[in-house]
Amino acid sequence: MSLAKPVLVEKVGRVAHVELNRPEALNALNKEMLLELSKQLRTLSIDDEIDIVLLKGKGKAFSSGGDIKTMLTSSDENDFYAIMDSISEVALTLYSMPKLTICAIKGAAAGLGLSIALACDYSIAAEDAKIAMNFIGIALIPDGGSHFFLERRIGEVKAKELIWEGKVLNAVEAFEKNLIHEVSQDLESSVSDKVQQWLNSPIQAMVKTKKILADMSRPQLQKILELEKHGQLKMRQTEDHAEGIKAFVEKRRPNFQGK
Template sequence: MSASTMQNEPVILRDDRNGVATLTLNRPKAFNALSKAVLTELERLVDAIAQDRSVRVVVLTGHGAAFSAGHDMKEMASDRSEAALTDLFSHCSRVMVKLTRLPQPVVARVDGIAAAAGCQLVAACDLAVCTEDSRFATSGVKYGLFCATPAVALRRAVPQKAALEMLFTGDFIDAAEALRLGLVGRVVAKEALDDAVVDLAARIAEKPFDVIALGKRAFYDEAGMGLEESYRHATGVIVENALGADFAEGVAAFAEKRKPAWPNN
């Protein structure tokens, strides 16, 4: 393959199958670093998927030896003006928020390293499955840059003291520790990764779109609330859900001992 052909390859590949959109970071030689071009394309794809009810689940993964090594250090070094850095980190933060606000659940499929903003990307996904060889770090501090924006997602995914140890040391944790802390939900052998992700996505995809979207939104909205406020909010959400057509069909299917045929799918 010629150099010009490689340069023309998309920075993110999209593959849609059975209601699952798989987005693959496609900069393997740069360890799938989150360049401006990658963030721009990821935001474009997420915006499009948000409006596409045929997509029930999003899988986010990386091509090559890394999930993502984080921000593109060479690109950052080329322009360290306040305007450029503010634009870069604001853009990345906006993309992370959009993943959380996406109606569809997002599954991180991790095989390899996820460092700095790459670790942030895993933490920002709703679910994560990784191989036994995967490793995770918020390593910016080793290069003189505290991972302040990755910390936003990380502290919401793992206990506070574990998050701070990762942030202060920049050291990698292995897959078993990531599972223990809750950064990932499942660890599998490398050869079992695809089957595990496909199975998880399929079990979500068969559920009613509107119910999953409502539940995901409520889950994150409640995260910053106090106990009483959270219960008030959740009560409104579950009442809205219970009054809808999907629950009506679910109740009917339960009574008739059959599989639901979700009306809005």
């Protein structure tokens, strides 16, 4: 078992670098990582020395999504609720924390990984990034507030289309669909430029606008997170989900029956 911290935090001046740290699993989000990410974000949200939170992934990917191995080994309903509550806390904190948040995407931002990116104020993806809202591939629904974030970004009709198709998009396609804010040939440089632009801006005024909009919409996000949690529990009990997981492990196309 790895003893490495699942989330690394480094403070550089007024910027907190928050790095998902399971590179061997493409930063797949398991219970330990979600609990630690939630804890670190809550701590940073009340840190008066920090104005910007930069979220990124160690290794080749931002995050490949929820950890499939966890789904295979965990049948404990209490464990499920603990994970879903942590997911909700991460989404709510990122959306409403009195800091400006940036997500730097390299490699995969898929499933829950994309949900977390959508919760950030600004996202920059490398040219070769792969973006996917692909819960449908294992017969699940999006969580992490994705129904809320997608509906606000692209509208109900396009949100359903994106969720139901579950396609893997390249960075340009994701930008054209308004899922990310910027595509970069040099991710590190582009992120640095954006951070510096914001550091040279009246951040407190920007944060106040964020707070007003978040306070207005937070109840709806909380409601959707609850609906996602209960909906996800039902989906995990379906035959299609069991088939989706089995097909994933066996590296074949699933044979869904609508059950």
